[in-house]
Amino acid sequence: MQPTGAAPSYRPPSPALFQPADLLDIAVSKAAEMAMSSDPNRRAALRSQINDSDLDDEDVMLGHASRRVDEHISRLGLADVLDFDIGDDLEAGLKFVYMIERGSGEEWRAMGRFLRLAFIYRLTPLNAALPLRLSADALPTATAFYQLPLSMATYKTFGHLLTYRGTSLALQQADDNGDYRIGNSVTFRVVPFGELPGGHRYAESYKRTDPAIRWSGNLYPSFSAFLDHMLIRWWDREAGVGRRMVLSARIGRANRYRCLLRTEGITEDQGIAVDHRSGGGEGRRHVVVSGFRPGETVAAHLRVGDGRVELYTTEAPVADGSNPPAQRYPVSVGAARRLLRPFGLESDVIDRGTVVG
Numbered sequence: 001m002q003p004t005g006a007a008p009s010y011r012p013p014s015p016a017l018f019q020p021a022d023l024l025d026i027a028v029s030k031a032a033e034m035a036m037s038s039d040p041n042r043r044a045a046l047r048s049q050i051n052d053s054d055l056d057d058e059d060v061m062l063g064h065a066s067r068r069v070d071e072h073i074s075r076l077g078l079a080d081v082l083d084f085d086i087g088d089d090l091e092a093g094l095k096f097v098y099m100i101e102r103g104s105g106e107e108w109r110a111m112g113r114f115l116r117l118a119f120i121y122r123l124t125p126l127n128a129a130l131p132l133r134l135s136a137d138a139l140p141t142a143t144a145f146y147q148l149p150l151s152m153a154t155y156k157t158f159g160h161l162l163t164y165r166g167t168s169l170a171l172q173q174a175d176d177n178g179d180y181r182i183g184n185s186v187t188f189r190v191v192p193f194g195e196l197p198g199g200h201r202y203a204e205s206y207k208r209t210d211p212a213i214r215w216s217g218n219l220y221p222s223f224s225a226f227l228d229h230m231l232i233r234w235w236d237r238e239a240g241v242g243r244r245m246v247l248s249a250r251i252g253r254a255n256r257y258r259c260l261l262r263t264e265g266i267t268e269d270q271g272i273a274v275d276h277r278s279g280g281g282e283g284r285r286h287v288v289v290s291g292f293r294p295g296e297t298v299a300a301h302l303r304v305g306d307g308r309v310e311l312y313t314t315e316a317p318v319a320d321g322s323n324p325p326a327q328r329y330p331v332s333v334g335a336a337r338r339l340l341r342p343f344g345l346e347s348d349v350i351d352r353g354t355v356v357g
Contacts (some may be wrong), residue, residue: 036145260345
């Protein structure tokens with residue numbers, strides 16, 4: 001207890017509940033939600049506020065929105081593949097903020113991996129260099145955004161920039177029954193969670209932001225897996241790509257093979273598992289081992305199915321046919337080894353597999 005008449009003890013001033021930057025963050029978040037609102041009246045109200053605002057205030061908001069987008073691009077590891085062209089369009093900047101902050105971030109990372117492969121397979125514009133520059137007119141409308149699962153809405157922002165043999169790979173709605181189309185001939189369907197049988201392997205990993213897909217009798221665990229499969233199996237023969245199979249090994253149904261076919265434990269430093277099932281069959285898996293990481297220039301993947309493991313690559317041979325595969329295709333074989341070694345299949349495929357081509 002203080003003596004009577006003594007000066008009160010010093011108490012530091014309480015910090016402000018919100019700092020200016022916090023308030024600006026809140027304002028940008030609120031405006032971003034209005035920019036992509038499903039309510040056209042809210043979007044119109046925001047547009048009116050922007051038109052009536054002071055230019056200095058608009059510049060401050062625009063700068064903060066741009067920084068928010070750049071921070072997320074950096075955090076998600078997308079700076080090498082995507083660039084958002086906001087310019088002086090505040091409404092577009094707010095839409096970009098809203099879109100890139102949805103979901104867990106994995107939807108955008110998956111598209112980043114796909115785009116690195118698409119660049120190697122020459123699906124990006126002729127003579128274009130990464131990162132792809134996305135402008136405001138690339139954004140889906142608010143109506144389309146809320147109709148699409150997030151992974152598909154993300155693809156829609158850049159799909160129109162990709163082509164395969166002259167055909168656009170833009171995502172389009174085919175009908176009102178959950179069917180969509182990419183290109184002229186690839187029509188697929190989003191599979192709702194309730195349509196997967198109880199206990200189905202794909203039901204356990206189902207994500208509404210990246211849902212299961214059915215195409216041509218095949219079932220895929222996610223839209224991102226479907227895209228990767230289309231790329232490495234159907235959109236992989238663009239002029240100049242030089243994709244080829246270089247190794248094939250008959251493994252049979254040994255436990256090591258089944259582990260490689262089914263395990264959920266493949267990590268990104270080993271590769272990306274791209275699964276699909278046809279009818280009631282065992283299922284097949286492709287594991288992309290190179291081409292999806294920043295800076296990689298060779299796309300390589302292993303096809304696992306029917307008791308076989310095959311290695312495909314875009315890598316040009318650096319030695320003649322008298323040399324073993326590891327010397328002819330050092331990048332691809334090295335990446336395949338890192339995947340196969342933990343499963344005990346390295347020698348079966350690399351050392352004892354049949355050299356092709």
